[in-house]
């Protein structure tokens with residue numbers, strides 16, 4: 001899914017159209033009638049040259065003077081046809097708009113859902129912007145094509161056929177002249193279509209990349225400012241915009257060639273019609289009205305041909321966009337929800353078991369190796385290890401944010417890959433270091449834990465976690481706005497919200513990445529108390545960053561370079577004098593330097 005679409009396995013334009021229509025079946029609903037309406041309204045628009053011929057030949061051109069009644073009759077007939085074809089065009093557009101928007105709304109929903117189904121691995125930071133562009137700007141491009149260009153393609157082709165038929169009825173010789181002038185263009189269109197297709201694949205890729213590099217510093221604005229890297233950031237954004245500009249210019253040069261070629265062919269056809277028309281007319285085979293009407297007919301032919309070249313351009317652009325959306329939908333979700341077909345976990349507090357689990361990130365080395373471990377129900381486990389030793393990876397496998405490369409993770413006796421997401425999420429919950437808060441009220445954010453919780457239930461949870469005093473200090477209570485990503489709250493308060501939210505969700509198994517951000521002593525105390533109460537009676541695995549957490553756990557698992565190297569209580573592991581004892585010693589040293597850190601003496 002890079003800026004430049006890979007050649008291998010690249011679907012052709014027709015295959016993309018077919019897949020695209022299959023993915024959005026609503027687009028095809030009633031398309032037959034819409035096409036008939038498009039053709040009828042086009043035929044209606046072609047009556048003018050016929051009226052001109054009849055008016056000139058039967059009216060003004062009659063030897064015995066002008067028959068005004070004939071002229072008036074033709075004009076009224078033309079007016080009637082034009083009004084009717086206008087109404088038909090309106091009806092056709094409304095139908096087209098409704099069908100295409102319905103189909104694309106479904107495509108947006110599917111693409112958006114799929115972005116969510118893609119594992120954390122696929123959604124790495126830079127790609128998020130690219131993924132978003134596939135759901136937004138790429139689908140917009142397809143929408144524009146379906147609502148305007150697609151129908152213009154049908155209308156233009158219809159006009160070309162109708163104009164050719166009328167021209168042939170007037171004079172087959174002049175019709176051949178016109179077609180000969182356009183033949184080179186018609187032959188070269190396939191070549192241009194292929195080159196345009198490649199050019200627009202690159203353009204759409206650069207749009208995604210550009211949105212990604214623009215979005216990233218917006219999201220990380222505080223880091224950009226804190227490190228004064230505005231210039232470097234601006235250079236990246238400028239480079240992204242520059243690449244998009246270059247790709248667009250390359251594509252537009254091709255567009256200009258096709259459009260200019262159509263203009264040249266049109267000019268040639270006009271000149272040739274006049275020259276040949278006059279020559280044939282002089283020999284008495286064509287009336288004056290026919291030659292004049294033919295000149296108008298050429299216009300009726302050239303217009304749609306020029307439009308068709310424009311349509312070709314937009315079609316390639318839309319196909320490039322459609323290809324990117326289809327590629328997104330075709331990217332397999334590496335963590336598949338078994339859904340309704342999945343098993344459900346038994347009731348009661350469950351333990352967990354890792355059986356021969358090995359895990360590697362795509363293209364990388366094994367970061368967890370041969371993990372065999374059983375966690376008993378209601379056991380409080382702390383995981384410790386150097387940075388990069390595999391603690392977070394272990395936690396993600398336990399909550400099925402990723403699947404093991406080898407081996408099985410079980411809750412109770414059930415392989416968690418067989419459990420529906422709905423059921424799994426009810427039983428096991430990952431509480432990250434910084435719980436993500438949405439830009440809404442405190443109440444709304446808490447309700448993510450349990451969407452139908454009543455106000456009394458929310459307040460009862462604050463009480464249960466010993467946070468009633470903190471709640472009482474919030475001037476607007478549950479109606480407090482937390483700001484974007486919870487920025488109106490302090491880091492400690494955000495942690496408290498995350499804990500209340502988890503308590504509301506009430507899972508039996510909690511996997512917690514302990515917060516590392518320093519908070520004031522009062523909030524620290526509140527958070528520790530709330531966490532203690534939250535974990536009561538549940539199984540838990542905590543990635544421990546604090547001395548006290550490891551000390552107070554029932555059991556400590558120690559990871560080193562992806563292996564589970566030590567397993568025991570704090571006291572046992574300190575006595576063992578291995579990795580944990582060393583980590584613990586450095587922890588104690590650090591903690592005694594920090595005045596606010598409660599240090600518990602090593603055993």
Ligand SMILES: Nc1ncnc2c1ncn2[C@@H]1O[C@H](COP(=O)(O)OP(=O)(O)OP(=O)(O)O)[C@@H](O)[C@H]1O
Nearest residue numbers: 121361364367385386387388389390391392393394
């Ligand atoms: N998304 C990823 N893609 C590729 N490699 C990754 C990814 N996430 C982690 N890793 C690598 O996997 C290894 C284990 O990482 P993990 O995050 O599990 O360690 P950790 O013990 O939790 O570290 P920390 O204490 O710093 O959070 C590291 O070498 C890390 O670089």
